[in-house]
Amino acid sequence: MGVPLAFPPGTAADAASGRPPAIPPGTPALVELQGITKAFPGVLANDAVDLTVMPGEIHALLGENGAGKSTLMNILTGIYQPDAGTIILDGYARALPSPQAAIRAGIGMVHQHFKLVPAFTVAENIHLGWSRTPWRASAAALEARTRALAERFNLAVRPDAVVGDLSAGEQQRVEILRVLARDTRLLILDEPTAVLTPAEARELFAALRAFRASGNAVIFISHKLDEVVAIADRISVLRGGRKVATRPAAGADERGLASLMVGHDITLRKARPRAAGTLVSAAPVLELDRVCARDDRGLMALRDVTLALHGGEILGIAGVAGNGQRELSQVVTGMRRVTQGAVRIDGRPVARTDAAAFAAAGIGHIPEDRLRSGLAPDLSVADNAVLRDYARPPVGKGGLFRPWAAARLARTLAAEAAVAVPDFGMPVRNLSGGNQQRLVARREIRIAERVLVAAYPSRGLDVGAIDTLLSYLAELRDRGRAVLLFSEELEEILELADRVAVLFEGRIMGVMPAAAADVETLGLMMGGRGARA
Amino acid sequence: MSWRLQRVPNVPAGAALAGRLGAIVAALACVAAVLTLAGLAPGRLGAEVIGSAFGSIEGLEDLGLLVTPLILTGIAVALTQRIGLWNIGGEGQFNAGALAATAVGLHVGGDEIWVLPLMALAGAAGGAAWILVPTLARAFAGVSELITTLLLNFVAALLVAWLCTGPWRDPSGRALATTARIPAELPPLGDTLHWGFPAAIAVAVLAAGLLAFTRFGYEVRIAGANPGAALYAGIPVRARIVAVMLLSGAVAGLAGTIELAGTVHRLQGGISNNYGYLGIMVAVLARGSCLGVIAGAVLMAALLNAGIVLQTQGVNTSTVLAITGLILLFTAIGDEVVHYRPVRRTSAAD
Ligand SMILES: Nc1ncnc2c1ncn2[C@@H]1O[C@H](COP(=O)(O)OP(=O)(O)OP(=O)(O)O)[C@@H](O)[C@H]1O
Ligand SMILES: [Mg+2]
Numbered sequence: 001m002g003v004p005l006a007f008p009p010g011t012a013a014d015a016a017s018g019r020p021p022a023i024p025p026g027t028p029a030l031v032e033l034q035g036i037t038k039a040f041p042g043v044l045a046n047d048a049v050d051l052t053v054m055p056g057e058i059h060a061l062l063g064e065n066g067a068g069k070s071t072l073m074n075i076l077t078g079i080y081q082p083d084a085g086t087i088i089l090d091g092y093a094r095a096l097p098s099p100q101a102a103i104r105a106g107i108g109m110v111h112q113h114f115k116l117v118p119a120f121t122v123a124e125n126i127h128l129g130w131s132r133t134p135w136r137a138s139a140a141a142l143e144a145r146t147r148a149l150a151e152r153f154n155l156a157v158r159p160d161a162v163v164g165d166l167s168a169g170e171q172q173r174v175e176i177l178r179v180l181a182r183d184t185r186l187l188i189l190d191e192p193t194a195v196l197t198p199a200e201a202r203e204l205f206a207a208l209r210a211f212r213a214s215g216n217a218v219i220f221i222s223h224k225l226d227e228v229v230a231i232a233d234r235i236s237v238l239r240g241g242r243k244v245a246t247r248p249a250a251g252a253d254e255r256g257l258a259s260l261m262v263g264h265d266i267t268l269r270k271a272r273p274r275a276a277g278t279l280v281s282a283a284p285v286l287e288l289d290r291v292c293a294r295d296d297r298g299l300m301a302l303r304d305v306t307l308a309l310h311g312g313e314i315l316g317i318a319g320v321a322g323n324g325q326r327e328l329s330q331v332v333t334g335m336r337r338v339t340q341g342a343v344r345i346d347g348r349p350v351a352r353t354d355a356a357a358f359a360a361a362g363i364g365h366i367p368e369d370r371l372r373s374g375l376a377p378d379l380s381v382a383d384n385a386v387l388r389d390y391a392r393p394p395v396g397k398g399g400l401f402r403p404w405a406a407a408r409l410a411r412t413l414a415a416e417a418a419v420a421v422p423d424f425g426m427p428v429r430n431l432s433g434g435n436q437q438r439l440v441a442r443r444e445i446r447i448a449e450r451v452l453v454a455a456y457p458s459r460g461l462d463v464g465a466i467d468t469l470l471s472y473l474a475e476l477r478d479r480g481r482a483v484l485l486f487s488e489e490l491e492e493i494l495e496l497a498d499r500v501a502v503l504f505e506g507r508i509m510g511v512m513p514a515a516a517a518d519v520e521t522l523g524l525m526m527g528g529r530g531a532r533a
Numbered sequence: 534m535s536w537r538l539q540r541v542p543n544v545p546a547g548a549a550l551a552g553r554l555g556a557i558v559a560a561l562a563c564v565a566a567v568l569t570l571a572g573l574a575p576g577r578l579g580a581e582v583i584g585s586a587f588g589s590i591e592g593l594e595d596l597g598l599l600v601t602p603l604i605l606t607g608i609a610v611a612l613t614q615r616i617g618l619w620n621i622g623g624e625g626q627f628n629a630g631a632l633a634a635t636a637v638g639l640h641v642g643g644d645e646i647w648v649l650p651l652m653a654l655a656g657a658a659g660g661a662a663w664i665l666v667p668t669l670a671r672a673f674a675g676v677s678e679l680i681t682t683l684l685l686n687f688v689a690a691l692l693v694a695w696l697c698t699g700p701w702r703d704p705s706g707r708a709l710a711t712t713a714r715i716p717a718e719l720p721p722l723g724d725t726l727h728w729g730f731p732a733a734i735a736v737a738v739l740a741a742g743l744l745a746f747t748r749f750g751y752e753v754r755i756a757g758a759n760p761g762a763a764l765y766a767g768i769p770v771r772a773r774i775v776a777v778m779l780l781s782g783a784v785a786g787l788a789g790t791i792e793l794a795g796t797v798h799r800l801q802g803g804i805s806n807n808y809g810y811l812g813i814m815v816a817v818l819a820r821g822s823c824l825g826v827i828a829g830a831v832l833m834a835a836l837l838n839a840g841i842v843l844q845t846q847g848v849n850t851s852t853v854l855a856i857t858g859l860i861l862l863f864t865a866i867g868d869e870v871v872h873y874r875p876v877r878r879t880s881a882a883d
Contacts, residue, residue, distance in 0.1 A: 356767025373765040376758035401751045
């Protein structure tokens with residue numbers, strides 16, 4: 001996709017070519033980190049990390065969940081203060097005592113979890129907390145300014161749209177515009193593509209290349225190794241808080257990078273064949289019969305959806321994000337009322353929309369947006385670990401809640417999820433993004449006696465953790481449980497699912513055995529074309 | 534070399550506490566300065582204030598009398614804070630509780646063993662009834678509880694004033710603008726203090742236990758921390774909002790009952806003595822922690838007591854309100870100031 005961008009002072013030709021600009025010898029690094037160390041109670045998040053980012057470079061940062069990537073970037077953006085180490089910008093040692101100082105120094109970050117105000121419009125979000133926002137400004141004036149900015153940086157946003165109504169990709173464009181508008185020279189993106197569709201990711205990459213072409217730099221954190229190899233100029237790997245390598249992306253291979261991350265050789269994407277003797281149940285455990293449902297804005301989001309999910313199978317739901325996946329996952333977990341049709345568990349129609357009853361019936365749910373619904377970020381790890389178990393023994397008994405039993409269960413879950421938690425009383429928001437996801441996934445797998453509804457379960461996980469998670473899903477299937485797997489990655493679905501259903505504009509376009517499905521047909525169906533084109 | 538202030542987003546707990554203590558000291562220093570300007574000796578007054586509250590058994594008992602309603606109205610606010618709401622109507626619920634308890638106390642005869650619990654029940658029910666409409670409006674129509682609870686305060690105060698001067702006026706004619714003395718009284722605990730004081734502390738401990746050790750409390754904490762997570766877990770958020778708000782009103786109503794049956798013994802206009810509003814400050818000082826409310830109430834009571842002492846020295850009665858306001862203001866400033874620290878300005882040239 002040719003992107004005719006004009007990042008001052010780069011030329012359109014540079015931008016379109018996407019090649020890093022030639023840097024005169026002797027140019028100081030845009031950023032040089034020396035010996036950055038940061039400890040939290042019980043963890044050494046960064047241990048004497050050195051990192052150099054040159055102007056005109058896209059530098060990828062890799063590492064397992066909890067390796068310290070976000071922490072390092074939070075130091076570079078003035079959110080945390082390092083315990084030791086030096087930050088050198090353009091050859092001068094600088095203190096970055098606050099995010100404002102980092103912004104003034106030209107460093108901007110788009111965080112792993114979006115930080116926009118959902119109730120505000122795009123224009124309001126762009127101008128929030130910005131010294132150059134006019135003191136008195138009408139909504140129309142802010143929108144006009146936003147439109148001008150959007151044009152200048154070639155990021156398509158709708159200035160008057162309310163952020164809460166936007167798709168993840170659109171929200172991210174707003175975040176990036178917000179950062180770029182503040183004269184950023186170093187753009188830091190923390191797992192920017194985790195929530196993007198492949199098309200949105202391609203657009204993002206085009207914008208990043210254009211940004212780099214004018215001598216700016218990008219630090220890019222991602223767990224998607226193929227993507228990293230494709231977009232980055234150099235790659236640095238963190239392991240357990242230490243930097244273990246920096247190498248050029250040219251010639252790097254995914255396997256090599258993965259082993260650098262974990263410290264030993266790993267095999268990725270093992271086949272996960274059915275265990276011998278696993279049968280698919282004759283009667284469905286979960287059925288949707290001509291179900292219709294509305295989304296939060298009251299628009300029809302599911303139309304006449306009929307699906308049957310059997311024990312011992314994995315049913316993949318493919319589709320471009322925003323075609324009813326969110327509503328479907330909520331209907332099958334008792335979070336959303338259906339306006340028409342019936343939901344049946346083990347053949348019995350459910351009388352009430354009650355998420356607790358669904359959970360008690362053995363339906364686990366790894367939600368799409370773990371921070372907005374799967375966790376209460378300000379409450380403790382222990383409180384969050386028992387969100388599904390607080391009402392039954394040993395945590396709950398006769399109306400009581402036993403914090404010590406909650407802590408014990410949390411310890412078990414954390415051990416199963418391979419998450420190191422120094423203090424179960426600390427807010428769960430202090431865990432790394434991937435570790436939060438691991439914990440939610442384990443919690444839900446534990447209660448999934450009948451069905452596991454997994455919405456984008458591998459988002460934010462490192463390669464090893466994705467591997468483990470997919471094995472768990474296969475294991476659930478082998479034990480006769482049903483899995484409903486939502487994913488944007490067709491490969492993941494085709495690799496794991498027994499059947500694939502395609503969702504388009506709230507309708508099921510077709511259901512087919514995964515063995516008979518190919519990427520082309522699925523792609524057509526995801527675009528709204530019928531099963532037999 | 535120049536210095537400037539810069540904001541740090543995360544503040545360690547120790548610094549936060551220091552900020553609070555600093556705020557209180559700064560507020561008191563301001564008061565001292567004003568008193569000096571007014572020609573009074575703040576040092577001597579301070580000694581007198583501390584001596585009167587903490588220097589004798591009587592002083593401590595009087596302090597306890599002030600602490601009692603403040604704990605309860607503070608708990609009323611802290612409870613709703615946990616589910617993300619503000620009950621600004623403690624004052625009205627206090628009055629409604631006192632009123633309901635008076636109705637029982639004046640019209641139900643019999644042994645105190647029966648009448649007192651009945652008054653407590655009536656008082657709690659009165660407080661809960663007073664917050665019922667704001668509760669339903671909040672839970673089912675999303676109407677902000679801030680305004681509805683606040684407005685009902687004035688209605689309750691007027692209702693009490695009318696009853697005391699009208700239908701329930703003391704028939705003996707000896708006291709003006711109050712009801713007759715209510716025969717049932719809380720058993721004393723010392724000279725002036727009564728069993729309302731330990732009861733209030735028990736309520737604070739129970740409220741803390743309710744939030745920490747019951748299923749209900751857990752659900753309230755989840756619903757308050759992230760309504761999205763409550764929906765996900767199938768926690769009935771509306772039902773919890775209704776329960777917490779009614780409970781909050783009941784606790785404030787109980788405060789009114791205890792004040793009536795333990796300290797004042799007659800319903801009269803102004804019986805609530807701003808305890809409902811001061812409870813908001815207590816809860817803010819306690820940062821919404823139920824056990825912290827006890828400490829916050831002691832601090833607030835010491836200030837009220839100081840006001841009484843200052844009054845005997847010829848200082849205006851509203852001074853004490855100004856002092857509490859100053860403390861709250863300085864606390865808010867202190868909470869913000871701890872986010873800043875001086876750093877040397879670094880320019881590109883050094
Ligand atoms: N504010 C905090 N308080 C306590 N511990 C923290 C805090 N922030 C991060 N940590 C810990 O520091 C470690 C590194 O976390 P960080 O978020 O940097 O990981 P990450 O590399 O970004 O991982 P992920 O890929 O999962 O996002 C983790 O063990 C995390 O629990
Ligand atoms: Mg991270």
